[in-house]
Amino acid sequence: MNESPHASTGTAREVDILVVGAGPAGLFAAYYAGFRGLRVAVMDALSEPGGQVSAMYPEKSILDIAGFPAVKGRELIDRLLAQAAPYDPVYLLGEQAQTLDHAADGRVVVGTSTGRTVTAGAVVVTGGIGTFTPRPLAEGVDFLDRGLSYFVPDLSAHAGRDVVIVGGGDSAFDWAVHLEPIAASVTLVHRRDRFRAHGATVARVRDSSVRVLVNADVAAVRGNGWISEVDIHHRVDKTITTVPAQSVIAALGFTADLGPMTDWGMRIESRHIVVDSRMRTTVPRVYAAGDITDYPGKVRLIAVGFGEAATAVNNAAAALDPDAEIFPGHSTEQEN
Ligand SMILES: Cc1cc2nc3c(=O)[nH]c(=O)nc-3n(C[C@H](O)[C@H](O)[C@H](O)COP(=O)(O)OP(=O)(O)OC[C@H]3O[C@@H](n4cnc5c(N)ncnc54)[C@H](O)[C@@H]3O)c2cc1C
Structure with missing residues (x-):
């Protein structure tokens, strides 16, 4: 197991939300879960957070992030990490999510490449194009x-x-x-x-x-x-x-493979997970966001992944707690 330097102390074996994939969509999902008061762990097969951005174009200027006329890939990821940091997410890096089952109480149990088991109230899959391997x-x-x-x-x-x-x-x-x-x-x-x-x-x-x-x-x-x-x-x-x-x-170049996720029972079409407008997959308590999702009109951009991450986490929060609203209120309402 390889918890990252970003990891908070301890081993995340039980969380409210497990985010699978630490690309931009996953990191924003981590922020949103924290904002909703949920305990969150973020897992990635790569040893660094940031997904395609960190791995493939950390030095490139990205021009289509709302509010940033130009931002380098590395800076965007650093800012996403900083945005989530106050909520103390646990990063489980260098660790691939391999199996997915349900416990008797309905929670989701994910087994990983290191032999760890993470039990989560809900899972948000932000696996992008899958685990990617350089040629x-x-x-x-x-x-x-x-x-x-x-x-x-x-x-x-x-x-x-x-x-x-x-x-x-x-x-x-x-x-x-x-x-x-x-x-x-x-x-x-x-x-x-x-x-x-x-x-x-x-x-x-x-x-x-x-x-x-x-x-x-x-x-x-x-x-x-x-x-x-x-x-x-x-x-x-x-x-x-x-x-x-x-x-x-x-x-x-690289090869990308959804790998073990194809065995989790989700409806997958053309290597993407089919979701509804709440970002629900066909498996109970499993949501998805970012490049990995598919629905009519899907556009694979970071900006779109951010929106889907917020939708997925807010719907998961409401599903986990019947008293919770889907709409979280505005973040400004939490300012001191
Ligand atoms: C060269 C290049 C330039 C680009 N330029 C732009 C641009 O200018 N603007 C723009 O909006 N988009 C751009 N994109 C696309 C953008 O990078 C993607 O839309 C974005 O990275 C998707 O984010 P994501 O979080 O959904 O997935 P990803 O960034 O793909 O991250 C997914 C993460 O999930 C992990 N993962 C997968 N399966 C597992 C598993 N089973 N267990 C654990 N971890 C797993 C992967 O290791 C990966 O780190 C570009 C892409 C490339 C390649």
């Missing part, structure tokens, strides 16, 4: 966490290093832009000569000191304990260039 860089797998990484949660970890970034999408180019000022060198390697990344970001990288190698792939990664150099294979003329590297960042 591995086959030539470098022996160096995972010894120079090879798949995400960049902390730019400063690469400061002063020779960095090789592999990939041609938004993540690869965003990381090239942000690492170029602080790394000793940045080489971007892509197997094609066209990129999926946003044109403006590609142009920015092209105008920088980043060395862009197209029609190329990583042939070998070497090092004694830690990565020290990389062989790059040029697919057209079949030559090899060896570059020094202490960091190799593979941005080759």
